[in-house]
Amino acid sequence: MAGSKSDGRTSLSMLVLMAIDQMQSATVYSLYRKLGLSLGSTAPALARMEKEGLVSGVTAGARGKTSFSLTPKARHMLLENWKESLSDPMVSLEDVLRGVALAFALGGNAEKELAIAFMEEASRTHNILAIRERAQADRLKKNLTTPLDLYCWMKSEATWARKQSEASALGTIAQGIKEAGLTGGSGGDSPDRMNQKEVYRKKPR
Secondary structure, eight states: OTTTOTTSOSHHHHHHHHHHHHSSSBOHHHHHHHHOOOHHHHHHHHHHHHHTTSEEEEEETTTTEEEEEEOHHHHHHHHHHGGGGGSOTTSOHHHHHHHHHHHHHHOOHHHHHHHHHHHHHHHHHHHHHHHHHHHHHHHHHTTOOSHHHHHHHHHHHHHHHHHHHHHHHHHHHHHHHHHHTOSOOSSTTOOOTTOHHHHHHHSOO
């Protein structure tokens, strides 16, 4: 999906591919449980990825469960394109979380530090959006003359509350990652508490 990212390069698709590679046996159900995806969307997504040559499925056992693994094409795509998920601080909270997870799975310490900085920038950006939405809600509240006016105000209030909550959550998570010592400092690939890059590269195929 160059441009439209139909080639599996959305943050969700890349997270699914990373999860498949990290899990011992990735099935539709295990991905649904691990990533919190809906069963109704997981199966079609995997079928699309298989058609695009990103995953291969093997069906075995009495219950006919299909386990998925990455193809060399998917592995190359992940390593070449995962940093795209850290390019826009205005994306949704879920996209920010996926981008940071990809950085900790595929990047070195410098990339992990970059991911934390990206999360902090996203927190500030969402806070600015919340402030703007607060002003919008206050303006709308002054003119509640029709049911439609009421709806627009309620929606604006809900958006403000969501953006404010997301900004706070992102800031708290970024600080928590720092406090947990999950990186080994900036620059290089010195040992850290979550060097998923080595796990990813050394897994037997």
